[in-house]
Amino acid sequence: AVMSVACSFDLWKSGSRKTPGTFFEIFMAGILKLLIPTEIFSKHIPLIDTLVEDEELSDSASVSTDIVIKSSTENVGVVIPLKITTRERIVQPFAQQRILDSYFGKNVYHSFLACISETQQDKKKRKVNHICVPGTIKLYQRYLSTISGIYYCDIPERYLDRDLTDIIPVKSMGDFLEDIYFFFKG
Numbered sequence: 366a367v368m369s370v371a372c373s374f375d376l377w378k379s380g381s382r383k384t385p386g387t388f389f390e391i392f393m394a395g396i397l398k399l400l401i402p403t404e405i406f407s408k409h410i411p412l413i414d415t416l417v418e419d420e421e422l423s424d425s426a427s428v429s430t431d432i433v434i435k436s437s438t439e440n441v442g443v444v445i446p447l448k449i450t451t452r453e454r455i456v457q458p459f460a461q462q463r464i465l466d467s468y469f470g471k472n473v474y475h476s477f478l479a480c481i482s483e484t485q486q487d488k489k490k491r492k493v494n495h496i497c498v499p500g501t502i503k504l505y506q507r508y509l510s511t512i513s514g515i516y517y518c519d520i521p522e523r524y525l526d527r528d529l530t531d532i533i534p535v536k537s538m539g540d541f542l543e544d545i546y547f548f549f550k551g
Contacts (some may be wrong), residue, residue, distance in 0.1 A: 378432035390447050393479065397432065397445075400542060401549050405435040410444070412468055428461050436549060441473055443513075443548055448480045455498055456505060463510035468510045475548065476512040482519040499529045506533045515550050
């Protein structure tokens with residue numbers, strides 16, 4: 366059912382830049398719900414500030430991403446940003462993880478970035494460009510926050526080099542599903 370809804374949505378929005386991402390989100394949420402049906406799914410992690418003496422921090426806020434899964438039995442969860450490609454948005458999962466670690470403490474939420482690939486179509490030249498940013502990923506992983514891994518349907522060859530994989534796991538989408546399953550059931 367998830368597949369048919371997502372496919373029909375995609376057919377009616379041809380040429381849309383957002384539609385492939387929405388399809389990816391619906392598809393992955395459906396698969397994950399089948400794998401771990403008892404866990405709690407959402408798109409937001411509420412941050413309720415307790416520092417009422419500071420006016421700027423008294424309003425509640427939340428961290429929003431594509432999929433948030435909270436354990437139904439423990440105080441842990443995963444944050445799953447889903448991207449067709451990361452391009453300039455590679456900072457998002459690292460920044461969100463930094464906020465979550467600062468607010469809740471380390472090891473409460475774990476971020477797993479899931480991507481299709483790191484390519485971009487150049488319509489003028491009629492070719493596909495690789496848009497890898499391994500140096501940026503290494504900097505963010507070392508100095509901004511630590512995410513649990515980056516997963517691809519089509520892993521960029523450059524991302525399999527040890528200078529990156531020694532710092533952050535780079536794995537396949539099959540590994541992603543297994544890692545999420547064992548995070549909750551392992």
